[in-house]
Amino acid sequence: MYRKIPIIPLAVIGVVVAALTVGQALLIDWLPAAESAEAQRTSDLLWVLFWSSTVFFVIVTSVLIYSVWKWRVKDDDLSDGPPIHGNTMIEIVWTVVPTIVLVAVGVYGYIVMDRNEAVAADRLTVEVYAQQFNWTYGYPDAGIETGILVVPEDRQIQLNLRARDVIHDFWVPEFGIKGDAVPGITHTLWITPTNQGTFPVICAELCGAGHSVMRSQVKVVSPQAFAAWLARSSAAVKGDVADGTTVVESIR
Amino acid sequence: MDPRPLSYWWGRAVYGAVAGVLFAFLLVFLLRTLFGFEPLWEGGVYGGVAGLIGGIGFLWGIGCFDFWLGWAKGADISVEDHSFHGATNWRHYFRLNTDHKVIGIQYLAMTLFFMLWGGLMALLIRTELAAPGQQFADGETFNGFLSMHATLMIFVFAVPVFGGIANFALPIMLGAKDMAFPRLNALSLWFLPVAGGLFLSSMFTGMFGAAWTAYPPLASQGTMGQTLFELGVQFAGASSIATAINFLATIITMRAPGMTIWRMPILAWATGVTSVLVVFATPFVAGSQFLTMFDRVMGTHFFAPDQGGDVVMYQHIFWFYSHPAVYIMLLPGFGIISEVIATFARKPLFGYRAMAFSLVAIAVLGFGVWAHHMFVSGMAAWLRVPMMITTIIIAIPTGVKMWSWLATLWQGKIHMKTPMLWALGFLFTFLMGGLSGVFLGVVPIDIQVSDTYFVTAHLHYVLYGGTVYTVFAGLYYWFPKMTGKMYSERLGQWHFWLTFVGTQLTFLPMHWQGLQGMPRRVADYDPRFATVNAIETLGSYMLAIATFIFFYNVITSWKSGPKAPWNPWRGKTLEWLVSSPPPIFNFDAIPQVVGGPYQYGIPDARHAVVFAPEEFGGELKEDTRYPVLVVANQTLVSQTLIDEIRSRDADGLWSFQFVVPVGDDDRSIAERRLATTLAILAGHGVAATGRIVEGDVVDVATEAATEAVPHELVLVTLPLTQGAWMRADVVDKIRKATGVPMSHVVVPADDARAITGASTLPMVMVVAGEAVGAEALATAVRARADAAPARFTIVLALDLSEPRWGAEATERRRTAGVAMTATVNALVSTGVAVEGQVMDDAPSVALPLAITAFAPAQIIVAGVNGEADALAGAVQEAAGDTPVEIVDVGTVAGS
Amino acid sequence: MATTAGHGHAGHDDGAHGAAPAHGRSPLLLSMLLFIGSEVMLFASLFTAYFFIRYGVPNETWPPLKADGEPFELPVVMTLVNTLFLVMSSFTLWWGEQRLAAGDNKGLIRGLWVTIFLGATFLLIQLNEYAHLGFTPQDRAFSGAFYTLTGFHGMHVLVGLIILSMCLRRAYKRDFSTAYHTPLTAGSYYWHFVDIVWVLLFLLVYVI
DSSP states (O other): OGGGSOHHHHHHHHHHHHHHHHHHHHHSOOSOOOOBHHHHHHHHHHHHHHHHHHHHHHHHHHHHHHHHHHHBOOTTOOOOOOOOOOOHHHHHHHHHHHHHHHHHHHHHHHHHHHHHTOOOTTOEEEEEEEETTEEEEEETTTTEEESSEEEETTSOEEEEEEESSSOEEEEEGGGTEEEEEOTTSOEEEEEOBOSOEEEEEEEOSOOSTTGGGOEEEEEEEOHHHHHHHHHHHHHHHHTOOSSSOOEEOOOO | OOOOOHHHHHHHHHHHHHHHHHHHHHHHHHHHHHHTOSSTTOHHHHHHHHHHHHHHHHHHHHTTTHHHHHHHTTOOOOTTOOTTOOOSSGGGGGSOOOOHHHHHHHHHHHHHHHHHHHHHHHHHHHHHTTSSSOSSOOHHHHHHHHHHHHHHHIIIIIHHHHHHHHHHHHHHHHTOSSOSOHHHHHHHHHHHHHHHHHHHHHHHHOOOOSTTTTOTTGGGSSOTHHHHHHHHHHHHHHHHHHHHHHHHHHHHHOOOTTOOGGGSOHHHHHHHHHHHHHHHHHHHHHHHHHHHHIIIIIOOOTTOGGGTOOHHHHHHHHHHHHHHHHHHTTHHHHHHHHHHHHHHHTSOOTTHHHHHHHHHHHHHHHTTOGGGGOTTTTOOGGGHHHHHHHHHHTHHHHHHHHHHHHHHHTTOOBOOOHHHHHHHHHHHHHHHHHHHHHHHHSHHHHHHHTTBHHHHHHHHHHHIIIIIHHHHHHHHHHHHHHHSBOOOHHHHHHHHHHHHHHHHHHHHHHHHHHHHTOBSSOSOOOGGGHHHHHHHHHHHHHHHHHHHHHHHHHHHHHHHOOBOOSOTTOOOSGGGGSOSSOOTTSOSSOEEEOSOTTOTTOTTOOSEEEEOOTTTOSEEOTTOOEEEEEEOSTTTTOHHHHHHHHHHHTTSOEEEEEEEEESSSOHHHHHHHHHHHHHHHHHTTOOEEEEEEESOHHHHHHHHHHHHOOSEEEEEEOOTTTOHHHHTTHHHHHHHHHOSOEEEEEOOHHHHHHOOOOTTSOEEEEEESTTTTOHHHHHHHHHHHHHSOOEEEEEEEOOOOSOTTSHHHHHHHHHHHHHHHHHHHHHHHTTOEEEEEEESSOHHHHHHHHHHHHOOSEEEEEESTTHHHHHHHHHHHHHTTSOEEEEEOOOOSOO | OOSOOTTSOOOOOSSSTTTSOTTSOOHHHHHHHHHHHHHHHHHHHHHHHHHIIIIISTTOOSSOBOTTSOBOOOOHHHHHHHHHHHHHHHHHHHHHHHHHHTTOHHHHHHHHHHHHHHHHHHHHHHHHHHHHSSOOTTSOHHHHHHHHHHHHHHHHHHHHHHHHHHHHHHHHTTOOOSSOOHHHHHHHHHHHHHHHHHHHHIIIIIIO
């Protein structure tokens, strides 16, 4: 049976398919820049999954193309194919091998998940409030609320998501982290930004007519700049406490 | 058949719906007044109750409950009442029908109708998204489009469409005469327009805009449309569950004798497993919609956190159905693909038992993965890990199926007909969707891509590839069986290729968009996504055009396509043993299953034999040809008769036996006629035999019928005024004497004399000089005809001298014409297919022209008085390779 | 478009469709079991809601507090009595079926009457309880779940009573015999299911 496998034609087709697949994988910019530790780990995981998928994709597509090319017949060919009902060996192989690959992928995925959610002792906690259709961020220690999330670089940020009306979702693509803000519960996310810059905060759960435009920003600054901003804002608020919360102009 | 017209039933249905709505309003008004609920005119409550009671009123009006109500009232109702069974004209498709074949087609019509609406919504979505910024729809309207799109596609297209295909095909494939509960079947069907109607009617009240997932608290906001959505889901769910129960009862209790579960076609396995999924999962979506509806119209607080409610609870209950729902939308399609690939690769399905077990495994595991839709929802964090594991594991049985389909193709004899194209397209497209599903199953990746276009890409790859492609495969595969017509293969290929390219164009770039940062369900987006969105919109228009081609193909083929034989695909399952379309109760005789359904490649293997009723006496097999007796004499070789036999032969099921009673006629003429007829038919690929029998037509026919026990006796005669048989009233006499079903074909006299249908016979050119008119020539031609049937053209070259319009030329032409006509008539009346050509020029000019024009297979040069040799010279050169025979027909003493 | 082909035979002479199953199982009983399965799942979804509200919502005391600060109270004793009525009705139904098996159609009729009476009693007592509970479905999530669970159950009892009445009518017409009583069996399956769901409901909601 093994001698009958047409290695060369299959390999040729396989190489062509693989080249096309890998080519578009490498030539296209698939992922946003990874601006957090979590995004970096997830990005590595994504590529592992991609390469394993490519192997299966190439095998299946090559067999498909080869079969159609080799065994296609005309309408007036009334003959049947060989009466092959099964082959235990090959059925075992094609059950066991994918299982092994999938288990490996699952284990790797669990490891990434575990690392991404390991809580650091020196984390900074920010309260995130989602409502139709804007975001508010609260820094309880400093007693301020802002419309733009400001965080220091290279420090784990704990975001406590809360929703005031319907379900929303806090998402920063560059951070690779997202979570629903659900009325009635506090949903906690952990992000460790690794680069400075300004990135979009996008609502990723349908929340009504304004869902498409419910956006905000996150600014990652140096720890010194952050501390300075926090102190300044806090001082500005202390002299002007009406109901305990004020929306403060964010850092430029 | 129930005699009441369509207007009666639809009038009742409208009356029932309107009366129900009014009654609902009255009821709610009274209750709210009595119990003092404020405010009195709460729209959602009225709308909800009106939708419910109006829907039930519609169902009553169309007749769904009549039988049961009649029984409850004690009326004299028989279970065997078939007055609503079967369809003999188009009207029967527009009202209540208990025939599973009719119901199946009605299901398809309804679900495809809703598919068009869902597709329209998709086009509206894509048109709005064609460029950044608002094109024509604001956020709320857009949310309505996307909600309506998915709701229609899922609840009233993808889930029930397989109910339609299986409804038509499965009972026949199992050897049953109908489903276990035909009236329940009809009720299930009519739930669907109520569900779809409720969804669509929200366009008047403000479309529901919380997506098909309808998460509270968003679902608690919004217009009455949301309540109509919640109600519509209930009706769709009820339809689904009732159909599933019906399928399971049919599969378990109504299989043909000998059909063990391991001899069922895989579609039966797929439908059975799906039905189990439906029965046990659908109530959860019903529960979820009850809870949101109560929150909306009754003021409960299931999902209000400040009153002890739990928002995420909804998602658990909803997805506990909605994940199995995707398998409900896929597994029957898998069954269809298995059927199509086995038939069009002419190979047994690889690994039948593994295929059956993998269906079960997918269904069972499918109950344990629901929370992979909720990885970012804020649910209990520990639950994500087991859900990731089960989600990844489900790829294994699915993979087994893919490998098995590939193995079925391997070394097969692949016929690239339209159903097979869809199957191959499915393999590719679903593969991609399945791979992206593994990505989504891994939690950290899902956290990145959940609620983005990556998910949209995945779901459309698996649903377009897994549901739509398989539906089209099934529709094209069973189209001949359902309609009795063949679809246009060319249009089918166009449909497939446009769809395939359109699918990739529309959904492939979405993977990139999602990863890069475009969320789902948004009416507007970052301008850097403008180009991909524009490409996807173009792709979606391509899909729309392809879909229109499909409908055009269906409609025109059904109306005027070529007649379909019983078994156009040479399939082995039971539905191919009956006519296209099948008889009203499917089988005239009980099939006996003796083997598996995919025994391709084994020469004498059989899936089933059909035992004939007593009058046929004995066992019929799936490749038997039933005998048809054709009784004719003078009408042999007529175009009418040839056409009649050819048209019947298209069924692929008859063997024609000619019986030619010669009373007082010349036997040799009849023999010649018969030989010519059989040769003409053979040239058209029709297998026929025949014999001459001396005697009276009634006696001969009776004896032949007794001997052959034919399926039918076809009597072919001249018209009453022109034939001896008709004057003797033979039709009734034969019918009484034989008791065999009879048809009578009348051939006009000139058709019988003309022998025009002989085009498949080889042409023999007879070059005659003055031999025309000679009896010897006719004899020679007859002798040649008796040797092997052929058609003849007698060519006479006059060699007229100038001027050709002169009196002498005209006279010579006239004389020649008379002689030629006489010869031709004499020959035709003795059963030879012949025509004559008189040409003005000399033989050396005329004959080469004639040879080029007629391209004969053989040339005979007949001459009298030694002229044959002279003529032969003129012929020889022009003849080339064509054999030339020289016949001296002796001396002629006048004509 | 016709589904009849020109054969001239409309043979379906093997008796009523579905009444002579090829594999010896009654389609009606199988269908009733499947239907009960789907109803069990419906109740499961409602129980799920109840459990989320009871165990899933943080900071919730049990029983929850009403608006006036007092905890919700359920009439456990009266409902226990009611439960016994319903359980008894299952036994009377079973007894009626046994009488039929012994050829006593009148016994079946009596059994059905008592069952219906007990079932109707159950319903009436439940409605009375509703009137005297002291809380409405709109009070808190708990009360909504309570009314939904018991309300759906009550509707199923009502449907069960209708089914039993149809069986009673057929019993009067002497439709059932020792040999043939499939619809009665199907109806009794349904009634027992209604009973079992109630026992579970009582234990999980009233008692625990």
